[in-house]
Amino acid sequence: MKAELQDASEAFLEYLFEVRGYSETSIVTYETALRQMLEESHVYEEDGSIIVDITPFRFKIVKNHKKTIVKKLSAIHSFIKYLEDQCHRQIKLIGDESIKVPKSLPKPVEETYIEEVLGKADLEEKLLVYMLYGLGLRISELSSLKLEDIKQGWVQIHGKGNKVRELPVLDSVGELITLYVKRRSPKKYLFEKGSVPMNSAQLRYRLTKLFKASGLKVTPHQLRHSFATHLLNNGARIADVSELLGHETMATTQVYTKLGSVKKMQEYMKAHPLANARHLSEE
Secondary structure (H helix, E strand, O other): OHHHHHHHHHHHHHHHHHOOOOOHHHHHHHHHHHHHHHHHOEEEEEOOEEEEEOHHHHHHOOOOOHHHHHHHHHHHHHHHHHHHHOOOOOEEEEOOOOOOOOOOOOOOOOHHHHHHHHHHOOHHHHHHHHHHHHHOOOHHHHHOOEHHHEEOOEEEEEOHHHOEEEEEOOHHHHHHHHHHHHHHOOOOEOOEEOOEEOOHHHHHHHHHHHHHOOOOOOOHHHHHHHHHHHHHHOOOOHHHHHHHHOOOOOOOOOOOOOOOOHHHHHHHHHHOHHHHOOOOOOO
8 A cells, every 4th residue: 555655656746846847846855755754654445545644754753843844744735635636546644633742751661571560460460450551541440440341342431521432352351351250259340349449549559569569660551651652562553542542632533432443453452462461370
């Protein structure tokens, strides 16, 4: 798919030079922008449309001068319009909206450290890590998670602002949930103490204590950030990770709904480090 767009970009540049009369300097500017965009972006076909997710490219150029960013985005928009008008292709551009980058992000926990901690954890602790790191949940979302919201390989999450999203459950996570429910017999909530759900503070304490035993200072939010980072490092698309996290930062992503295609689910299943987990041995 990228090769097809690469060929189209060369035809586009020739069109700008020969037909539109653009200067050689402008052609070089456009060529640079399109080359960088195609190198960094995710391009795939879905429902008869070519999806061009330029979000990775946007993060790559985030430190460029504002005028440079505007010029590069202008070149991309012109190219997309050319594909639609001149080549009669259906194109969906993702990631061209405004992106705000926080000044600092929590440092992700290395996969080897998580592996080490899981090797020492008891059943409840393993499940706690799996739910936060394997699904990217907020600690408040996990605290309020009901058993009835987990079914048929999916989990329904009630997030911020009463927004609901549905997430695919990795086989390893599903197996651990089944084992935990069988042994601990929770009544209504996945994590209970007595007949009431364990609150965020109780779950946070269990998690920090577990990692502290291995000399690590780790928060629930760090595991959520690690979930996103490790997925991206293993090839997942940013648009999909944004949807899994329940973010509203990407206007073209249908947030808080079940992932719309088998392809997305398969990529998630392949990309997450826990997909090949080895921590399900009987205690």
